[in-house]
Amino acid sequence: MGIAPALAVGYTEDRAGASGYADLGPVCERYGVDLVRAAKVNDDALVARITAIAPAIVWVIGWSQLIRRPLLEVPEHGCVGIHPTDLPDGRGRAPIPWTILKGYARTACTMFFLTEGVDDGDVIGKVHFDVSPREDAGSLYAKHRSAHVDLVRVHARDLLGGRAVRYPQDHARATEWPVRRPEDGRIDWSQPADRVDRLVRAVTRPFPGAFSESANGRVTIWRAEVADDLAQAPGAPSPAPGTVLADAGGVVVACGSGSLRVLEADGLDDRPALLA
Secondary structure, X not given: OOOOOOOEEEEOHHHOOOOOOOOOHHHHHHHOOOEEEXXXXXXXXXXXXXXXXXXXXXXEOOOOOOOXXXXXXXXXXXXXXXXXXXXXOOEEOOHHHHHHHOOOOEEEEEEEEOOOOOOOOOEEEEEEXXXXXXXXXXXXXXXXXXXXXXXXXXXXXXXXXXXXOOEOOOHHHOOEEOOOXXXXXXXXXXXXXXXXXXXXXXXXXXXXXXXXXXXXXXEEEEEEEEOOOOOOOOOOOOOOOOEEEEEOOEEEEEOOEOEEEEEEEEOOOOOOEEOO
């Protein structure tokens, strides 16, 4: 587009293990953009640094912190965010995992003006796309990343010139999704296999992954699929949920109903075991 940012702000390097962390250092060095690393986007010193630039627009993308009024009032034409849901549906946290867990077949990436509220500002534009039946967090993340780029390319010049069209969200239709923590990836093997499969897909990379425990420690499952019904001898009892079995297709884990074939995991082999 030929529009270079006057300043980039990224998280401090101690956040490198956080989901979705991106180091802005290499790209800023490549294009000669000043970079500030900060732990809190509302830090007084950071707000003062941004104020000194007198920006037309402040883009806030990828920060999991609400922007407070001192920073909101700095740019001439407002602070702009992008949220990976079809706002006003899906305000709040963990939008990519929740989109998969809730079984959405279609979603959107929304550019909007930031307020002191949670994802409730006027909408600038959207990119809609399908969520495939086998979508996982990585593939959905990539779709949103592409949509982010499209939204910036389409709307940046109008935003910088104060000409962007905006329309209010319908707050009566708003839904809010709660925060998810790594512990929420714990697998309940008493659930049906398709539910376990959905959890695996929802929290795989770049998130911490779905996990269970075995006698040898934690097992993290990154990729899986619902398996065909296990062949059993007539009258034999069904294996308990969490029982690790081996068949011609690899490692299979019994669920409350059906079973899950593990395609990629850390800490799991084909020896008989019980996951909990």
